[in-house]
Amino acid sequence: MKNRLRVLRAEREWSQADLAVRLEVSRQSVNAIETGKFDPSLPLAFKLARLFGLAIEDIFTDEQ
Amino acid sequence: MVCSTNNPAQRRYLIRFAVCMTIYIVLLLVSVLALKHFQPTGVPAYALAVLPALPIIASLIVMGIYLAEEKDEFMRNLQVQALLGGTGVTLSVVSVWGFLEKFVHAQHFDLFMVYPLFWVATGLTAAVLWMRVRS
Numbered sequence: 001m002k003n004r005l006r007v008l009r010a011e012r013e014w015s016q017a018d019l020a021v022r023l024e025v026s027r028q029s030v031n032a033i034e035t036g037k038f039d040p041s042l043p044l045a046f047k048l049a050r051l052f053g054l055a056i057e058d059i060f061t062d063e064q
Numbered sequence: 065m066v067c068s069t070n071n072p073a074q075r076r077y078l079i080r081f082a083v084c085m086t087i088y089i090v091l092l093l094v095s096v097l098a099l100k101h102f103q104p105t106g107v108p109a110y111a112l113a114v115l116p117a118l119p120i121i122a123s124l125i126v127m128g129i130y131l132a133e134e135k136d137e138f139m140r141n142l143q144v145q146a147l148l149g150g151t152g153v154t155l156s157v158v159s160v161w162g163f164l165e166k167f168v169h170a171q172h173f174d175l176f177m178v179y180p181l182f183w184v185a186t187g188l189t190a191a192v193l194w195m196r197v198r199s
Contacts, residue, residue: 024135025135025136025137025138026071026136026138026139028138028139028197029136029137029138029139031197032138032197033138037196037197038138038141038197040137040138041137044137
């Protein structure tokens, strides 16, 4: 699944480690989500959305 | 196991696993020495023979506890995939080896070696998965 995490993170000048701390996950998890290698669960996607103050579909794009 | 720093679930798992392996070494020595020295028969002999397997069973339960405690879903997913890969490789190897033993008299493979084989296979699967994620 494509996402805008890298851009959203850059806008806030957060490193992957910074975002990982805020999400309470590992930096590797943030990297895997950001590069589209791992799709987060719905609870984690909601957590991301809350963190950025956006809706889930504003962060993740359904490729179909 | 794929490890990251500052992960409390992984830290707890490594400590518990190390405890299991320490107990395993102690019980293995106790079993080998007691069976050799006292040469018991019947129930005591069975009990001593089974003794080293108990911490091995405990270590598998410890892995189950880790999976239940791991809050990082990506790491948990990676570990589950590694365990599935390790299980698949182990079952494949022992199946092939079983037929080789049966039909062409290949050297006997002791069943207690299945456990280390499983962890080696799981570790290799974890390494491959980790490289795929990082590339």
